[in-house]
Amino acid sequence: MxxxxxxxxxxxxxxxxxxxxxxxxxxxxxxxxxxxxxxxxxxxxxxxxxxxxxxxxxxxxxxxxxxxxxxxxxxxxxxxxxxxxxxxxxxxxxxxxxxxxxxxxxxxxxxxxxxxxxxxxxxxxxxxxxxxxxxxxxxxxxxxxxxxxxxxxxxxxxxxxxxxxxxxxTERYEKEKQKRKALHNSLIELRGNIRVHCRIRPLLPFDDAAGHSQDRQRSFSEKVAYAADDETILVKCSRPGHASVNKTFQFERVYNDLESQDAIFADVAPLLTSLLDGYNVCIMAYGQTGSGKTYTMLGPQLEGNLAFTTEEESELGIIPRATQEVFRLLSEKPPGSYWVEVSVVEVYNNEIFDLLAKDSCGKVFGIKRDVVTTREGKSDVPLLTHETVENASEFLHLVNKGLHLRVTHPTLVHAHSSRSHLVVTLNITTVVFGDNFGILWEDEQTSQRINKEASFTFTQKMRDNISTSSSRASSPVQLEATEKMKQVKTRLQLVDLAGSECVGMSGVTGAALRETSFINRSLSALADVLGAIAEQRAHIPYRNSKLTHLLQDSVGGDAKLLVMLCISPGQKYLTESMQSLGFGTRARQVQRGQVKKKNFPVPSKGK
Structure with a gap:
């Protein structure tokens, strides 16, 4: 086999x-x-x-x-x-x-x-x-x-x-993009347009704690607002039974939900240079309640000792960062040639409260103030408390005191909802010698020579002038001339607006419902003012609200104005986000005319 x-x-x-x-x-x-x-x-x-x-x-x-x-x-x-x-x-x-x-x-x-x-x-x-x-x-x-x-x-x-x-x-594109931005900024300067930046906050845990149960599966799991690029926002608008419609909004700068506080402030910092160049500057945060305005402006809650860790410093908002940058820039100037004052007010239920006012015992408590219009047509708050500060720590200490008096109230949308508009004003007064105008104070050699020529009597005279001032209101740039001395005042206003609210979503009642009514009316008045300016009406309704009356100079064109638009990305907040985006779109189209720059007086080169 x-x-x-x-x-x-x-x-x-x-x-x-x-x-x-x-x-x-x-x-x-x-x-x-x-x-x-x-x-x-x-x-x-x-x-x-x-x-x-x-x-x-x-x-x-x-x-x-x-x-x-x-x-x-x-x-x-x-x-x-x-x-x-x-x-x-x-x-x-x-x-x-x-x-x-x-x-x-x-x-x-x-x-x-x-x-x-x-x-x-x-x-x-x-x-x-x-x-x-x-x-x-x-x-x-x-x-x-x-x-x-x-x-x-x-x-x-x-x-x-x-x-x-x-x-x-890409390099050519970036160069052209920078050129376009420069030209766009120049155009904004010439037209006096309002700069609008938009920030999309990330979805947060408290988003899942509010709303109706039938909407949760659709609302909380769906993100509808995206940053298409650094200048465009894409919003997916959808309704039950209708096809989804994508809408885009253009702004000077758009931040996605991953961008840090450092990135936000990097685009704000150039305005602080303008502040020291002789321009008034106003930065305000606008958006619905819970959209991240206070976090963007302040960052984490300021502590009494103001000793921040490295992680906390990275979370600081625009207000503490702007103050640090201003004092850093001022430190490069001759000592004794400037002083800085700060005021903190809140607009609560259409009333202005001075958050730095003190009683007879020296205890800080809010005192009601009024806003008036001066003969020059500018807004002023008589008897408003202005505290002189010499560094950023003193400034933050005062702001922290004011924040403890600010009214907050929990709602279904936000556990620490701000119920008032916060306005922090930094007034910088610069004193120089001379009879001529037109040369800026950034000439360090000239400034040092002036400082050497200035005698001790100049400093004493300047201090006497401060002590005898009857009012230190936040007014537009003023020149107070003497034979040998000129004073120039510039102002930085940092505004954290209260958030617009939908009563049905926030679930407020009683006193909180009344607060919501005043908040929404004041924000509506702000929109009316911008609309009147855009249409170049003869009458601008600043006095329809204490908020717009207080911000009359900044909104009306006497300051470089930046609106930091904050929106929530979730489907549940789509209506409120669209309203905020619409406000920002209308605001950036407002042409207020070129903001005037105030030249600093210095001696002529021949002297």
């Missing part, structure tokens, strides 16, 4: 060989046993002959026994010979039979070995054929890989060229 090919046939034949070898060993062992038995019989026979001979000798004297012995001995001898012959024949037969079986087994093994050898030769040939086939396949694969590597190198070269081209195009 021809063995089957493959590894299984080899195993079968190996097992067959082992079986035959086992049978051969068994036969050999049997032969050894039989030979041993034969030897034993021969030994027994050899032992029996002496006994027989001795017996014969003993009975040789007796004729009877001798004859009997002879007969018995003859019979025994014949029987023994017969047995020996039979045993010899049996052994011979057994040996011949075993040898025959061995020959048959050897013959069969030779046949199996021959078949196995033939199978091994055929298997070797088959292996060689398969090896050649695999070798051809490997060579073909290597050639294919070489071709692919060459193609990959070509693609890499093309990709590198495309990356360089893209980088060049």
């Amino acid at each position: 021809r063995p089957r090919r493959g590894l299984d046939s080899s195993s079968v034949w190996a097992q067959r060989v082992r079986q035959l070898e086992q049978r051969l060993r068994t036969k050999e062992e049997r032969i050894v046993v039989l030979e041993t038995e034969n030897a034993v019989l021969h030994l027994k026979l050899a032992e029996t002959f002496p006994y027989i001979l001795e017996t014969v000798m003993n009975f040789s004297t007796s004729p009877v026994f001798f004859s009997l012995y002879q007969g018995l001995a003859g019979r025994c001898t014949s029987e023994v010979l017969q047995l020996y012959a039979a045993h010899g024949q049996q052994m011979k037969f057994q040996r011949s039979s075993a040898v025959t079986q061995l020959h048959v087994a050897i013959k069969r093994l030779k046949q199996d070995l021959k078949s196995l050898h033939s199978f091994a030769l055929e298997l070797s040939k088959d292996f060689q054929r398969q090896s050649k086939t695999c070798l051809y396949q490997v060579l073909a694969a290597v050639q294919g890989i070489q071709l692919q590597n060459e193609a990959m190198q070509m693609f890499q070269i093309k990709a590198f060229d495309l990356e360089q081209s893209l980088q060049e195009v």
Whole structure:
């Protein structure tokens, strides 16, 4: 029988060989046993002959026994010979039979070995054929890989060229973008437009704690407001049963929900340089309640010791950062040539409260103040408290005192909802000598020379002038001239507006409902003022609200105005976010005319 090919046939034949070898060993062992038995019989026979001979000798004297012995001995001898012959024949037969079986087994093994050898030769040939086939396949694969590597190198070269081209195009695009921004800012300066930046806050845990249960699956899991780029907001407007409609809004700067407080302030900082260049500046945060206005303006709640950790400093808002930057810029100027005053007020239920006013015991508490219009048509708050500060820490300490008096109230939307508009004003008064105008105070060498020429009487005179001032209201830039001294006042207003509210969503009642009504009316009055300015009406309704009356100078065009628009990204707040975006869009289209820059008086170069 021809063995089957493959590894299984080899195993079968190996097992067959082992079986035959086992049978051969068994036969050999049997032969050894039989030979041993034969030897034993021969030994027994050899032992029996002496006994027989001795017996014969003993009975040789007796004729009877001798004859009997002879007969018995003859019979025994014949029987023994017969047995020996039979045993010899049996052994011979057994040996011949075993040898025959061995020959048959050897013959069969030779046949199996021959078949196995033939199978091994055929298997070797088959292996060689398969090896050649695999070798051809490997060579073909290597050639294919070489071709692919060459193609990959070509693609890499093309990709590198495309990356360089893209980088060049991107660089040109960024340059053109910067040029466009510069031209746009110049256009805004010329038109007096309001700068509008928009910040999208991230989805927060408290978003899941409000609203109706039937709207939760749709509202909280869906984000509808996105920053398409750094100047565009994309809002996905959808209503049940209607197709989704995407709306876009353009602003001077758009911040996504991952951008830090550092990025926010980086775009605000240039306005502080304008403040020291002679411009009034106003920065206000606008948006619905819970959209992140107070966080953007203040950051984490100010502590009494004002010792911030590194992590807390990274979370500081615009107000503390702006103060630090202003004092850093002022530190580069000659000492004694300026002083800084701060006031903190809130507009609560259409009433103005002075948050730095003190009682007879020196304890700070809010006192109601009024806002009036001066003969020059500017707004002023008589008797408003102005505290002189010499560094950012003193400023933050005063702001912290005012914040403790600010009215807050929990709502369904925000646990710490601000119920009033906060206005922090930083007045900078700069004093220089000279009779001529037109050269800015940034000339450090001139400023130092002026400071050296100024005597101690100048400083004393300046302090006397401060102490005798009956009012230190936050007014537009004023020039108070003397023979040798000029004063220039610039103002930085930082405004954290209370958030607009939907009563059905906030769930307010009682006094909080009345607060919401005043908040919404004051924000509506602000929108009316901007609309009247945009339409260039003869009458601007500043007095419709204490808020707009207080911010008349900043909104009306006597200051560079930046509106920091804050919106929530969730579907639940879509209506309020769209209202805020609409306000921002209208605000940035308002043309107030170019903001006037006030030159600082310095001596002429000939002196």
